[in-house]
Amino acid sequence: MPSSLESAIFVFLLATFVGFEVIRRVSPLLHTPLMSLTNAISAISLVGSIVIAGSERSQLSTVLGTIAVICSMANVVGGFVITDRMLKMFKKREPGQ
Amino acid sequence: MIASYFTQVSYIAAAALFILSLKWLSHPTTARRGVRVGEVGMLIAIVGTLVQRDIVSYQWILVGFVLGSAIGLPLAVFMPMTHVPQRTALSHAFGALAAALVGTSEYYLHTAELSAFTMTVLNVEVILGFLTFTGSLMAFGKLQELVPGRPIVYKGQNAVNLSLLGVAIAIAVYLVVNPGRSELFPVIAVLSLLFGVLLIIPIGGADMPTVIALLNSYAGLSAAAMGFALDNNLLIVAGALDGSSGFILSVIMCRAMNRSFTNVLFGGFGQVQMVAGTAPQRNYRSATAEEAATILEAASSVIIVPGYGMAVAQAQHKVRELYDSLTRRGVDVKFGIHPVAGRMPGHMNVLLAEADIPYDRLIEMQEINPEFPRADVALVIGANDVTNPAARYDKASPIYGMPILDVDKARTVMVIKRSMSPGFAGIDNELYYLDRTMMLFGDAKHFVGELVKEMTGARVGA
Numbered sequence: 001m002p003s004s005l006e007s008a009i010f011v012f013l014l015a016t017f018v019g020f021e022v023i024r025r026v027s028p029l030l031h032t033p034l035m036s037l038t039n040a041i042s043a044i045s046l047v048g049s050i051v052i053a054g055s056e057r058s059q060l061s062t063v064l065g066t067i068a069v070i071c072s073m074a075n076v077v078g079g080f081v082i083t084d085r086m087l088k089m090f091k092k093r094e095p096g097q
Numbered sequence: 098m099i100a101s102y103f104t105q106v107s108y109i110a111a112a113a114l115f116i117l118s119l120k121w122l123s124h125p126t127t128a129r130r131g132v133r134v135g136e137v138g139m140l141i142a143i144v145g146t147l148v149q150r151d152i153v154s155y156q157w158i159l160v161g162f163v164l165g166s167a168i169g170l171p172l173a174v175f176m177p178m179t180h181v182p183q184r185t186a187l188s189h190a191f192g193a194l195a196a197a198l199v200g201t202s203e204y205y206l207h208t209a210e211l212s213a214f215t216m217t218v219l220n221v222e223v224i225l226g227f228l229t230f231t232g233s234l235m236a237f238g239k240l241q242e243l244v245p246g247r248p249i250v251y252k253g254q255n256a257v258n259l260s261l262l263g264v265a266i267a268i269a270v271y272l273v274v275n276p277g278r279s280e281l282f283p284v285i286a287v288l289s290l291l292f293g294v295l296l297i298i299p300i301g302g303a304d305m306p307t308v309i310a311l312l313n314s315y316a317g318l319s320a321a322a323m324g325f326a327l328d329n330n331l332l333i334v335a336g337a338l339d340g341s342s343g344f345i346l347s348v349i350m351c352r353a354m355n356r357s358f359t360n361v362l363f364g365g366f367g368q369v370q371m372v373a374g375t376a377p378q379r380n381y382r383s384a385t386a387e388e389a390a391t392i393l394e395a396a397s398s399v400i401i402v403p404g405y406g407m408a409v410a411q412a413q414h415k416v417r418e419l420y421d422s423l424t425r426r427g428v429d430v431k432f433g434i435h436p437v438a439g440r441m442p443g444h445m446n447v448l449l450a451e452a453d454i455p456y457d458r459l460i461e462m463q464e465i466n467p468e469f470p471r472a473d474v475a476l477v478i479g480a481n482d483v484t485n486p487a488a489r490y491d492k493a494s495p496i497y498g499m500p501i502l503d504v505d506k507a508r509t510v511m512v513i514k515r516s517m518s519p520g521f522a523g524i525d526n527e528l529y530y531l532d533r534t535m536m537l538f539g540d541a542k543h544f545v546g547e548l549v550k551e552m553t554g555a556r557v558g559a
Contacts (some may be wrong), residue, residue, distance in 0.1 A: 008325050008333060015334040018116055019341030024124045028436060030460045031300055031443025032181060035120055035313055036315050039188045041135055042339035044319045045145040045383055047108075048199050053161060054152035055518050061202035064189075065117060066157040068198040072190040073165020074172070078188060078511035082181070084132045085448050090125045093455040 039077025046072035054096045100148050105146025108331035114138030115335055119342075125456055144332060178407050178451045182440040183240045185309055188232035189316045195317040197226025202288065203326055209277035213325055216276045220269035222322035223282075224289045231293030238309055239297070240440060244303040258295050265289055270443035302440070303482075307350040309441045314343025333342075346442045353462075355434035355488075355499040378488045382516070384535040386544060389511055396430040396473035396509075400465060402444055402502055404438050406479020406514075410541035413452040416478065420454055426552075432459055433465035433475075433502045435483040466503045477528075479541050480518040481514075485526045496524060510534040513544050519525035 026034050049072050053065030114134050121131030121227035152158070159528070176184045189257070200222035204211070208374075265288035267498065268281050300308055321336025323329075351357070391401060401420070407413060423430050438445035446459050469475060477484055483503040487494045504510055510533055517529065528534060537544055 004328055006532065008286070008328065008330070010376070011120065011330045011333050012321060012325070012337050015112075015337035016341050019119075019338040020345065022119045023338075023345050024175070025341045027123060027125070028349075028434070028443060029446045030122060031127065031135055031349075031461060032185075032344070032441060032447045033128065033443070034119075034122055034342060035185055035310070035346065035442065036181075036188070037118065037132065037135060037265065037525060038313070038317065038339040038342040039185065040139070040190065041118065042317050042335050043188075043195075044111070044115075044139065044142055044331060044335040045195050045199065045320045045323055046139075047142055048323050048329060048332060049161070049195055050146050050158050051149065051151055052199055052202050053157045053499040054154055056153050057206055058202075061206055062157055064198040064345055066161050068195040069161025071198075072166040073162050073193075073196040074169035075188050075191050076151065076169070077166045078169030078184070080132060080136050080139070081170060082184065084129060085173065086178070086181070087125070087128045087451070089148055089447070089450040089453075089455045090128070091450070091453070092125075092457055093308060094208040 030087075031088070034084050036079050036083045036086070039075055040083060042081060043072045043075035046076055099343035100150055104145045104149050108142045108329070109548045111138040111142035111145070112334040114141070115338060118366065119338060120299060131352065132425050150520055179365065180241075181447060182309060182370045182444060183237055183307060185302075186237040186240060186312070187306060187443055189312045190230050192231060192316045193226045193229035193312075193319055194325045195226075196316070197223050197230060197286070197289075200226060200319075200528050201282070201327060204282055205279065205445060205537075208279050210278040213273050218322050218325035220285065222319050222326055223285060224265055224269065225288050225315050225319035225322065227289035228296065229312055229319060231290045232297050233293075233295055233312050233316070233326075235297035236305065238313060239300075239302060240305060248301040249298045254295075254299060258292065261288055261292050261295065265272035265292065266438050303442045304443050305356065305472075306437050306444070307347055307356070310343050310350050312343070314340050314347060317341070317343055319337055347355045349436055350442060353494070353500060365460075379530045380430070381536050382532075382534065383538055384511075386537070386547035386551050389535060389537055390548050392509055392511075393428070393474055393548065394552060395427060396423075396428055398431075398468075399423060399474045399476060400431050400433050400469060400504075400507065402433045402435075402477045402480050402504055404435075404478065404480025404483065405440060405445075405447065406481070407541050408445075408448050408479070410479060412478065412540075412542035412545050413448050415454040415545040415549065416449075416541050416544065417454055419545050419552075420458075422549050422552050431460050431465065431468070433462065433469075433504075434459055435462050435480065435500075435502055437483065438480065462500060464501060469503040469506040472507040474509045474511060476506040477504055477510065477512045479513070481526055482524060484512075484528050485524065489529045491527075494524060504528060505531055506534075508533065509536055513537045513539065513541050514539065 049068035052061050053069045115138050118131045118135035200219050208556040239246050264287050317336050317339025317505050321333050324332025375497045434445050486505045488496045488501045
């Protein structure tokens, strides 16, 4: 357990730094799509929900897990679709205009 | 063994793809590629999870997939762009609820055997999850105007809120020492749910960009805590990315409104002081669409400053017509975007992009400000406090120190406004009384339409 705790903190720290560096570079132009994309990405909690919903360990955990799968799946699908929908609208000036 | 190996590899791949996805989002030309890569990463991770040996039945997972898609897809496809903040608030609520529920079931599956470390992260996951869930629902309610948008404040509010959170944390600490006391767990959940509601009640509509960014950060951190509890590195990475993104955005929003950093962390923001007292009647100049159109036509550079009022009036498509009509005459038209224009970070850019305004014309505050002194006309549509010169020098003003767009430095300033009534924060705007300012009274959509008509008419006549 201790080694896994340390490596978990290690991963968290590195990911936070990477996050800061990458996200700092995102143009303010795209801050709304950024938020919906990170939303979709953090809906990866779907994988945790799937394990709870599908491992039949208790009735309570199956129920809670299923609700969690519904919530996360809504974010996965919705997050990616609306991000793309927004990004499609960002166009440069057509030449000659 | 092979299955679990496959799962691990899929998670590593997904983590890398997620980081790439955010990296490519940094610029509009590569952003859509970023979305694709994120989708691939998500798919790989889901497949990698489904083959795990722990999963013995698929029926409920399938039910969840179908119902979740049925909820998420319509929200994404049919939401009008003005309502993106509402959808975002809802998605924070969903994400946080998922984390809280997974944490809850993890707790009841293991209860007494939980190590101090696991219990700690479960507490974090559940407290953050539940408070973000109700907090985001409240934010949604305020944005959708189901709940009164104005701040609801009462005496001792901060004390009540903090002691509520304090009790929840105290019980959480007790559970870390005695994880077997499962009757206490629901108390934490209820207190956190309550705290989420109370946290958002005192916050007004104009502060929504900050609130949404902060809730985004909380939702991300609860997902990361879930990763700690489940010993899942992919969740930790994704949660940390989301958490840091929300954090950066809330800091940007705070700076844009001149709020302090501690204010962000403790969420104690949004109590805009109403300035009472009647200002002496001052003189201003109003003008007709015809007069304004004449000046706009003669200009060589125009900067349009849109605010949320423009979106409320649904004027963005008319603004696009104005942009077209001016551009056709060889006028250089740019848009000056304040970071808090709109109801969430970057919202104004999306609204203008939807109206087909090229994104290279949308200029952020720091870059557009040096251009105002060279501009012939600054046209303010539905923006107020972010253009108030008092923010620069008037220490008594509630918005003192807030970075503003230097609209008053343009040769001529035009302000489209319904009436002279003060803005959201109840502050009178110095800008309206300058000699170079022309007040254009009317509904934004209607007035911009009139401007376009005047100009087209002139061209036909010429």
